[in-house]
Amino acid sequence: MKQTMGVTSTDFDFLRDLVYRHSAVVLSADKTYLAELYLQPITASLGLATIGDLVDYLRNKPFSATHTQVIEALVTNETSFFRDIYPFEALQKFVLPELIKKRAIERSLNIWCAACSHGQEPYSIAMLIREHFPLLANWSVKLIASDFSSKALTKARQGRYNQLEIQRGLPSNLRDRYFHKLDNDWQIHDEIIKMVDLQQINLVKPWPSLPKSDVIFLRNVLIYFDIPTKKALLKKIKQQLSSDGYLFLGNAETTINLDTSFERLQLEKSICYRLK
Structure with a gap:
């Protein structure tokens, strides 16, 4: 049964593999909060109810702009001016x-x-x-x-x-x-x-x-x-x-x-x- 707010380990494993195959970035299994934080807007924009629904959508579609959106959302963009001076x-x-x-x-x-x-x-x-x-x-x-x-x-x-x-x-x-x-x-x-x-x-x-x-x-x-x-x-x-x-x-x-x-x-x- 899909979780309304969270993401199941099976669904997150799919997302981890998606990110790795296209960016080589390794997301550890305990980073499910990334999906919970950053994928809700994409889910809503597609008219879907849960992140589980989004994962089902990604599984059943050829690679598309939505897949790219999801990958970019899950990969860290932490930066700052003159970081570590x-x-x-x-x-x-x-x-x-x-x-x-x-x-x-x-x-x-x-x-x-x-x-x-x-x-x-x-x-x-x-x-x-x-x-x-x-x-x-x-x-x-x-x-x-x-x-x-x-x-x-x-x-x-x-x-x-x-x-x-x-x-x-x-x-x-x-x-x-x-x-x-x-x-x-x-x-x-x-x-x-x-x-x-x-x-x-x-x-x-x-x-x-x-x-x-x-x-x-x-x-x-x-x-x-x-x-x-x-x-x-x-x-x-x-x-x-x-x-x-x-x-x-x-x-x-x-x-x-x-x-x-x-x-x-x-x-x-x-x-x-x-x-x-």
């Missing part, structure tokens, strides 16, 4: 100054935020560049930001954030310089939005052609994957990263015991990785 400090103090010296002749720089969610991370990097590296205005700087979720990318392209999102990590001087009020929200200026090339890329599917990356932010992504997927992704990252480039992972992530091609580098309070 230390990687951004390392970028400002060490990584970009070094790369600017090394790239002085070609005057080009490529940065990739490989799971950008709602855009706070790439926009943080764009503001950092605008604030501290004015000489890069005359360089070819490609700041690519990607996510597998079209919904997340739509929000990122809008560049509009509510007060809570603004308060999480964004210094007030940057807010005042690069945002303006729009009703009850804050709208990032077009000059920052135009610095970021937003693309839809599923990291576990074939990638489009990308320029070699001097810096890759792949933060708080590996934690959602199983070990074979982590290894496969790091192998692709290794091929994408410039020979002298930098890889930033999340605080709880590492390449150790996954890929021996990388060496760990401590830059003050930040950890990053380079190819050996």
